[in-house]
Amino acid sequence: MPYATGRVIHDADAHIMETPGFLNDYLDARSRAIVTDTVLFPRREGFHAAREKRAAEMGAEAFDDTQVMLRKNWDALGSYKKQDRPRSIDLLGFASQLMFTTALLNYSNVLEGGDDLDLTYAVANAHTRHMIDFCAVDRRLLPTAYIPLADFERTAKAAGEALKLGAKALMIPSRCPTHHSPSHIAFDPLWAQAQEAGIPIVFHVGGGGKLIDPAYFNNGLPPVPDFHGGDDNFKSIDYMAIGIPPMQALTALIIDRVLDRFPGLMIGVIEQGASWVPGWMRNMDSAHNAFFKNEERLQKMSLKPSEFVKRQVRVTPYPHEDTGWIIANSGDGVCLFSSDYPHVEGGRNPIKRFEVSMDAANITPRQRDLFYRDNFIELMGEGLAEDLRYPRVAA
Numbered sequence: 493m494p495y496a497t498g499r500v501i502h503d504a505d506a507h508i509m510e511t512p513g514f515l516n517d518y519l520d521a522r523s524r525a526i527v528t529d530t531v532l533f534p535r536r537e538g539f540h541a542a543r544e545k546r547a548a549e550m551g552a553e554a555f556d557d558t559q560v561m562l563r564k565n566w567d568a569l570g571s572y573k574k575q576d577r578p579r580s581i582d583l584l585g586f587a588s589q590l591m592f593t594t595a596l597l598n599y600s601n602v603l604e605g606g607d608d609l610d611l612t613y614a615v616a617n618a619h620t621r622h623m624i625d626f627c628a629v630d631r632r633l634l635p636t637a638y639i640p641l642a643d644f645e646r647t648a649k650a651a652g653e654a655l656k657l658g659a660k661a662l663m664i665p666s667r668c669p670t671h672h673s674p675s676h677i678a679f680d681p682l683w684a685q686a687q688e689a690g691i692p693i694v695f696h697v698g699g700g701g702k703l704i705d706p707a708y709f710n711n712g713l714p715p716v717p718d719f720h721g722g723d724d725n726f727k728s729i730d731y732m733a734i735g736i737p738p739m740q741a742l743t744a745l746i747i748d749r750v751l752d753r754f755p756g757l758m759i760g761v762i763e764q765g766a767s768w769v770p771g772w773m774r775n776m777d778s779a780h781n782a783f784f785k786n787e788e789r790l791q792k793m794s795l796k797p798s799e800f801v802k803r804q805v806r807v808t809p810y811p812h813e814d815t816g817w818i819i820a821n822s823g824d825g826v827c828l829f830s831s832d833y834p835h836v837e838g839g840r841n842p843i844k845r846f847e848v849s850m851d852a853a854n855i856t857p858r859q860r861d862l863f864y865r866d867n868f869i870e871l872m873g874e875g876l877a878e879d880l881r882y883p884r885v886a887a
Contacts, residue, residue, distance in 0.1 A: 494585025495561050496843060499861070500885055502868035502876075504808050505696075505762045505830035505838075506589035506633075508626055509571040514595070518618035523611055532595045557583055561833075561840050568834030578630040584833065587865075587883050588632045588876060590661060590694075592762070593619060594835070596638065597698030604640050604665050605701065613646050620654045634660040634875060636694060639682065641669045648681035655685060660875035661694045661760070662686055666737035667701035674741050675748035687756045690874030694760040700737025703730040735768035742805060743776060743797075751800045752793055758871050759805050763832060766809035770821035773798035802826060806871040811842035816853025819863065828871065829864045 512529040560583040570580030603612040620637035627633035637654030738761045776797035784790045802823045808830040809815040832838030
């Protein structure tokens with residue numbers, strides 16, 4: 493029996509766990525010499541060889557179906573072997589999964605802050621083609637493209653190429669580009685292409701750059717481990733800042749009227765929490781009221797800032813957050829289900845944790861349908877084929 497039963501559930505956050513050499517076929521010679529396995533997989537020398545040996549000894553055919561939500565990262569079914577991914581999504585029971593990279597999330601952000609535009613856009617194009625090739629094994633896997641915001645003309649070109657290749661969402665960084673705002677009018681061709689194609693723009697954790705000053709971790713005490721038992725991922729203190737980059741980027745897009753001028757443009761905020769959303773919505777409305785008299789851009793807005801969020805922005809809460817409270821205070825149409833499969837952060841039973849929170853907040857059956865299904869369908873637009881939207885589900 494699948495993990496998810498009884499209702500249609502679309503998963504707004506799932507990942508590939510890349511392995512050494514995964515970009516080689518997609519990069520030019522110059523870029524390949526720079527973007528090495530040492531760069532993409534730091535501190536993991538010998539790790540992947542041991543994983544390959546373990547996987548070969550076990551074999552996918554011997555996988556215990558009951559372990560589908562318990563095995564994580566490279567040990568998870570279909571995490572890096574695309575031929576195993578259809579079986580994993582069958583066992584998970586999700587109607588679709590919006591797919592993201594793992595290895596390139598932080599590295600793409602590093603490139604974005606550098607000066608080598610050729611490399612930045614070459615890696616972005618390689619990322620897009622790798623994602624699309626991996627997801628081609630099953631229509632339920634929806635590939636994201638990465639679109640840097642470092643250069644206006646290259647950005648528009650990269651978006652057009654990604655859409656032609658078959659990307660179902662365009663991921664952009666939530667960190668502010670070095671020399672201009674993400675709301676700069678020269679990005680209008682990007683928003684126009686996404687709106688015309690009916691494809692969403694998405695942010696994802698890892699694209700926000702450095703969350704807090706590293707000095708906060710110099711507290712004179714022993715280091716603390718992250719979710720994985722190491723130090724590669726965020727911990728409790730920098731987790732508290734995880735919503736700041738998308739909050740700032742979205743505020744710019746709303747206040748500078750990008751969402752007003754492109755009313756069909758949908759934006760997803762993925763794996764960056766959602767507890768910050770209700771207060772942020774109210775804060776933007778307060779700013780709109782306070783600065784309305786002197787800012788013409790605010791006077792021209794056709795809706796209050798929070799109303800743009802309800803119309804065009806969709807956000808994934810973490811399973812450990814009080815999702816029922818978030819839904820009650822942000823609106824029925826804002827929140828999305830996500831599993832983060834196969835990452836550890838998604839937990840072993842996210843549905844149960846979401847349900848407990850929604851029960852406590854008296855979230856209605858209709859509101860739950862929106863959370864698990866309809867809000868995702870609205871976000872994805874033309875990126876989700878009609879026949880995948882409401883499939884038959886296991887009882």
